[in-house]
Amino acid sequence: MELLLSEEEIQKRVKDLALEISKDYKGVSPVLIGILRGSFVFLSDLIRHLTILPEIDFMSVSSYNTLTKSSGVVRILKDLERDIGGENVIVVEDIVDTGLTLTYISRLLMARLPRSLKICALLDKRERREVDIQIDYVGFVIPNKFVIGYGLDLAEKYRNLPYVATLEESEIGEPEENTP
Numbered sequence: 001m002e003l004l005l006s007e008e009e010i011q012k013r014v015k016d017l018a019l020e021i022s023k024d025y026k027g028v029s030p031v032l033i034g035i036l037r038g039s040f041v042f043l044s045d046l047i048r049h050l051t052i053l054p055e056i057d058f059m060s061v062s063s064y065n066t067l068t069k070s071s072g073v074v075r076i077l078k079d080l081e082r083d084i085g086g087e088n089v090i091v092v093e094d095i096v097d098t099g100l101t102l103t104y105i106s107r108l109l110m111a112r113l114p115r116s117l118k119i120c121a122l123l124d125k126r127e128r129r130e131v132d133i134q135i136d137y138v139g140f141v142i143p144n145k146f147v148i149g150y151g152l153d154l155a156e157k158y159r160n161l162p163y164v165a166t167l168e169e170s171e172i173g174e175p176e177e178n179t180p
Ligand code: 5GP
Pocket: 038, 063, 069, 070, 071, 072, 093, 094, 095, 096, 097, 098, 099, 100, 101, 102, 145, 146, 147, 148, 152, 153, 154
C-alpha cells in the first residue's frame, strides 16, 4: 500500500471544490446526489464547506464489477427519494474510471428532466476512459492504479481511511482466484 493523497491534500482540495460550487450555484439550491457507497465520505466533507443550501439525496447502484473492472451495466439498488424534475442536480461520485457507470447514471437522471445536471468526482482516472463524459468538478486526476480509502473500498474494507492509497496487483487479487 502506498500513499497517493494525504488527508491534508484531500481536505484542502475538497474545500476549494466546495467554494467553486458555492460560487457557481449562488442563489440556487442544487440537489446533490451521492452515489453510494463510495461517495459518502467525500459528500459529507464537501457539503460542510458549501456556503449555499443544497438538498441531499442518495442513489445506490451496483455495476456488476469484478473487484477492479466495471462492466457498464448498472442496476439500481436504491433509487432517489425525491423527484428531480426541474431541479439543478449535481451528481457526486468518488471516482471515474472507464466512465461507463456515470454515463449510465447521467442518462437515467436526464430522463427525469432536471433543469441542469453536473458531475462532481473526487478522483479521475482519465487514462482509463472508454466513453467521453464531461466531469464538471474534478478533485484530482490520478494515475491508472487501484485506489482505496476516503470512501473507496476493496471488498468493503478501507473505506474509513482518511487518505487515499494505491494497492499493487498482488495486494488486490481477483475473486476467481480465491474461489476453490
Ligand atoms: P467506471 O464505470 O467509471 O469504470 O467505474 C466507476 C466505479 O468503479 C467507481 O464508482 C468505483 O466503485 C469503481 N472503481 C473504479 N476504479 C476504482 C479504484 O481504483 N478503486 C476502487 N475502490 N473502486 C474503483
